[in-house]
Amino acid sequence: MIGIFGTVLDAAEGPRRWERWRPSLSLCQHDDLIVSRFELLHDARSQRRVEALEKDIRSVSPQTTVVGHQIDFADAWGFENVFETLHKFATSYPFDPEREDYLVHITTGTHVAQICLFLLTESRHFPARLLQTSPPRRGQTDRAGQYDIIDLDLSRYDRIAARFDKERADATSILKSGIATRNAAFNHLIENIEKVVGVSRAPVLLMGPTGAGKSQLAARIFSLLKSRHQVKGEFVELNCATLRGDSAMSTLFGHVKGSFTGAMKDRAGHLKTADGGVLFLDEIGELGLDEQAMLLRALETGRFFPLGADHEVESEFQLIAGTNRDLSELVAQGRFREDLLARIDLWAFKLPSLRERREDIEPNLDYELSEFARRTGRRAAFSREAREAFLAFAQSPEAVWARNFRDLSGAITRMCIEADGGRVTVAGVEAERRRLVSAWRQPGRSAKSNEEILNSVLSTEAIAGLDLFDRLQLAGVVEVAKRSRSLSDAGRALFASSRTRRSSTNDADRLRKYLARFGLGWDDLRAR
Amino acid sequence: MRIIDGSLGEGGGQILRTSLALAAVTGEPFRIERIRAGRKKPGLLRQHLVCVEAAAAISGGLAAGAELGSLTLEFTPGAVKPGRYSFSIGTAGSASLVLQTVLPPLLRASGPSEVSVEGGTHNSMAPTADYLAGCFLPLVNRLGPHARVDLERHGFYPAGGGRATLAIEPAAMTPFDLLTRGSITRTRAVALVSNLPATIAHRELRTVQTAFGLGRDDSEVREVRSPGPGNVLWIECVTGGVTEMFTSFGEKQVRAEEVAQRAIAEAKDWIAADVPVGPHLADQWVLMLALAGGGSFRTGAPTEHLRTNLSVIREFLDVSISLGEVEEGRWVVTVS
Numbered sequence: 001m002i003g004i005f006g007t008v009l010d011a012a013e014g015p016r017r018w019e020r021w022r023p024s025l026s027l028c029q030h031d032d033l034i035v036s037r038f039e040l041l042h043d044a045r046s047q048r049r050v051e052a053l054e055k056d057i058r059s060v061s062p063q064t065t066v067v068g069h070q071i072d073f074a075d076a077w078g079f080e081n082v083f084e085t086l087h088k089f090a091t092s093y094p095f096d097p098e099r100e101d102y103l104v105h106i107t108t109g110t111h112v113a114q115i116c117l118f119l120l121t122e123s124r125h126f127p128a129r130l131l132q133t134s135p136p137r138r139g140q141t142d143r144a145g146q147y148d149i150i151d152l153d154l155s156r157y158d159r160i161a162a163r164f165d166k167e168r169a170d171a172t173s174i175l176k177s178g179i180a181t182r183n184a185a186f187n188h189l190i191e192n193i194e195k196v197v198g199v200s201r202a203p204v205l206l207m208g209p210t211g212a213g214k215s216q217l218a219a220r221i222f223s224l225l226k227s228r229h230q231v232k233g234e235f236v237e238l239n240c241a242t243l244r245g246d247s248a249m250s251t252l253f254g255h256v257k258g259s260f261t262g263a264m265k266d267r268a269g270h271l272k273t274a275d276g277g278v279l280f281l282d283e284i285g286e287l288g289l290d291e292q293a294m295l296l297r298a299l300e301t302g303r304f305f306p307l308g309a310d311h312e313v314e315s316e317f318q319l320i321a322g323t324n325r326d327l328s329e330l331v332a333q334g335r336f337r338e339d340l341l342a343r344i345d346l347w348a349f350k351l352p353s354l355r356e357r358r359e360d361i362e363p364n365l366d367y368e369l370s371e372f373a374r375r376t377g378r379r380a381a382f383s384r385e386a387r388e389a390f391l392a393f394a395q396s397p398e399a400v401w402a403r404n405f406r407d408l409s410g411a412i413t414r415m416c417i418e419a420d421g422g423r424v425t426v427a428g429v430e431a432e433r434r435r436l437v438s439a440w441r442q443p444g445r446s447a448k449s450n451e452e453i454l455n456s457v458l459s460t461e462a463i464a465g466l467d468l469f470d471r472l473q474l475a476g477v478v479e480v481a482k483r484s485r486s487l488s489d490a491g492r493a494l495f496a497s498s499r500t501r502r503s504s505t506n507d508a509d510r511l512r513k514y515l516a517r518f519g520l521g522w523d524d525l526r527a528r
Numbered sequence: 529m530r531i532i533d534g535s536l537g538e539g540g541g542q543i544l545r546t547s548l549a550l551a552a553v554t555g556e557p558f559r560i561e562r563i564r565a566g567r568k569k570p571g572l573l574r575q576h577l578v579c580v581e582a583a584a585a586i587s588g589g590l591a592a593g594a595e596l597g598s599l600t601l602e603f604t605p606g607a608v609k610p611g612r613y614s615f616s617i618g619t620a621g622s623a624s625l626v627l628q629t630v631l632p633p634l635l636r637a638s639g640p641s642e643v644s645v646e647g648g649t650h651n652s653m654a655p656t657a658d659y660l661a662g663c664f665l666p667l668v669n670r671l672g673p674h675a676r677v678d679l680e681r682h683g684f685y686p687a688g689g690g691r692a693t694l695a696i697e698p699a700a701m702t703p704f705d706l707l708t709r710g711s712i713t714r715t716r717a718v719a720l721v722s723n724l725p726a727t728i729a730h731r732e733l734r735t736v737q738t739a740f741g742l743g744r745d746d747s748e749v750r751e752v753r754s755p756g757p758g759n760v761l762w763i764e765c766v767t768g769g770v771t772e773m774f775t776s777f778g779e780k781q782v783r784a785e786e787v788a789q790r791a792i793a794e795a796k797d798w799i800a801a802d803v804p805v806g807p808h809l810a811d812q813w814v815l816m817l818a819l820a821g822g823g824s825f826r827t828g829a830p831t832e833h834l835r836t837n838l839s840v841i842r843e844f845l846d847v848s849i850s851l852g853e854v855e856e857g858r859w860v861v862t863v864s
Contacts, residue, residue: 015722018723033596060687062647139781143685143686
């Protein structure tokens with residue numbers, strides 16, 4: 001037990017002192033608590049009264065050894081001094097938590113001392129639990145009163161822990177728009193984002209392909225911060241790819257009237273509008289170098305010059321940047337400032353593509369359906385067969401989902417609009433499937449050329465030894481295989497038409513044999 | 529291994545103390561489980577631990593699980609060693625509870641012993657040292673041995689600081705019966721005060737005098753020296769066979785007259801019951817008769833404490849104890 005001698009409550013003289021409740025003494029009177037050692041902190045003036053208390057403690061609890069420590073606060077009500085003094089005691093005390101259990105008594109001492117004891121216990125300078133005492137209730141014959149042990153490890157309290165869990169679950173649910181996503185990697189990512197934005201005001205960088213949901217996630221982060229009262233301002237969203245020339249500077253940083261032709265009046269600019277809120281700059285890689293320099297300064301100092309202004313403007317905002325490009329590559333090309341990248345990629349999160357989150361297609365389907373109903377006021381539903389057909393297609397390697405959630409959302413919206421009587425049928429799904437596949441096949445959609453694809457799996461010499469006929473076919477096969485989960489999956493996609501006409505349908509084996517002709521195995525396609 | 533259910537019946541410290549005493553008497557180990565299960569503070573408390581320590585000390589025993597809050601305790605006694613022992617218990621429980629625990633084995637030991645306990649000697653939750661000296665031990669001595677308590681200093685709750693010494697000279701125990709109360713030859717009252725005005729004691733005694741028509745010679749104010757304040761009143765009823773004592777404790781915010789009424793009510797109940805052994809004495813006395821191997825006594829309706837003690841005694845000792853209601857509200861306990 002570590003406690004401070006209470007100069008008011010603990011000090012008492014004469015036989016009548018036994019009729020009074022004395023907190024430090026009471027600690028040694030409980031039937032269910034044995035204090036083996038009592039480290040009693042006191043000042044020089046209390047020496048004699050501490051000795052008297054020691055004697056009384058011995059009388060009620062012979063098992064307790066009282067060890068007095070003279071510590072003198074220069075000012076028992078001065079926070080800095082009390083903290084320093086107690087800190088010094090804590091750091092010099094030979095704690096042995098393996099063998100001993102420590103309690104810090106916080107009922108005695110000035111309020112400042114109590115606060116300091118709390119802080120030092122919370123920071124584990126005292127590896128202890130807090131203990132609070134209170135006098136006996138009226139009519140209670142037991143003179144010891146009550147004590148409560150407060151463990152600052154809040155996870156030990158079931159109800160508090162449950163509340164924290166719920167808060168966290170609510171927070172991640174906000175970030176996921178209430179969609180019960182199943183992809184473990186994505187869920188983990190969201191939990192990390194929740195932790196980061198809970199404690200840090202530093203910029204957040206969201207990376208990921210077009211349509212992976214960066215913009216929506218940024219808006220959800222804002223909603224979360226708003227619900228926790230961590231932001232007061234607005235959510236301001238801007239796609240940097242849309243910024244060109246003079247108006248780029250002006251859009252971002254604002255201008256004063258007459259600063260350029262057409263500047264008819266003052267404009268605040270997006271950075272100022274986002275003051276106290278969240279600024280989401282999508283496709284930040286498209287930002288011009290001048291704007292990058294200004295943005296960096298604004299992030300570092302919270303100040304910037306609007307176009308043509310003599311005075312700096314202040315704005316405190318949380319920046320969320322989005323990109324689908326490799327910013328370090330842009331840095332290497334001299335198109336992105338290295339110092340700005342360093343500033344914004346402290347908390348960088350990579351959003352997976354929809355192809356990498358196939359298990360999330362179903363919950364997103366339900367979300368899109370309810371969104372459709374909310375937006376249009378019309379309910380639409382899939383027949384059971386249609387739903388199965390759509391999910392089978394959506395999760396197959398045939399579904400490239402080139403533009404990720406944008407494609408998924410568009411597909412569902414189209415099917416709903418075209419549904420007769422609000423019922424999406426197998427035929428409707430089939431029509432949408434054909435539309436998507438053909439859209440994904442269009443030239444220029446393919447992210448990589450046949451050359452690149454083959455280079456990724458074969459040596460230059462090997463490619464040179466192939467006829468164009470084989471190169472074209474192999475590139476297509478490898479591309480499908482690379483986005484398939486397994487050899488069987490790829491086989492099913494590649495031989496989908498002929499398999500209905502064959503008696504034996506070992507597509508995987510057929511694919512394996514085909515690849516073997518080029519010296520390729522399944523693992524070769526996955527590894528690189 | 530003998531297993532005792534610590535939550536049986538009254539389910540308090542009595543089961544533990546009787547078990548400890550009889551384990552030391554028989555030299556046989558036991559395990560007690562579910563100690564004080566269902567209580568607000570379940571498991572072993574400090575006052576129980578001091579009894580475990582005392583039992584272990586006099587019998588060279590080992591106790592596993594002797595920790596605060598422990599629901600299970602395993603006690604393995606060695607051979608009881610008579611001699612001088614001293615225990616410092618503070619105000620955890622009462623000296624008399626420790627003395628009651630060590631008395632049975634030391635009565636059976638091969639030589640005399642002297643056990644001193646420092647701390648609380650007068651606690652409202654336990655018999656007082658005066659009760660042991662004035663009521664219980666004289667009866668024990670009638671069985672054959674010689675036991676005596678010297679109260680060197682009173683120790684009241686909450687200050688403690690008292691000291692009581694139990695001296696025991698073992699001898700063969702010859703059982704006897706206590707079946708009739710006989711007439712009350714003398715009633716007297718004693719009021720103790722320490723560090724409190726003597727008027728409290730006078731007011732208490734005046735109330736008792738009025739209730740029983742006592743003369744001044746039969747009431748005594750004792751101002752005792754003790755570290756803390758304390759006030760205890762008891763009424764002694766002396767009969768041919770037994771001296772019964774009825775005790776009540778002064779409390780803050782309870783008038784002296786009210787304190788006296790509590791003792792008076794208990795004494796009147798006993799007198800009206802017309803049995804020699806009152807309820808508090810009964811559960812301790814049956815243990816002595818069990819050690820003596822016989823005897824009987826008449827008492828009022830058995831309390832939960834008595835029934836619990838009987839079942840623990842039956843667990844340890846090869847004695848038969850019968851309990852029968854002979855008249856309405858009058859029971860006979862027979863040990864054979």
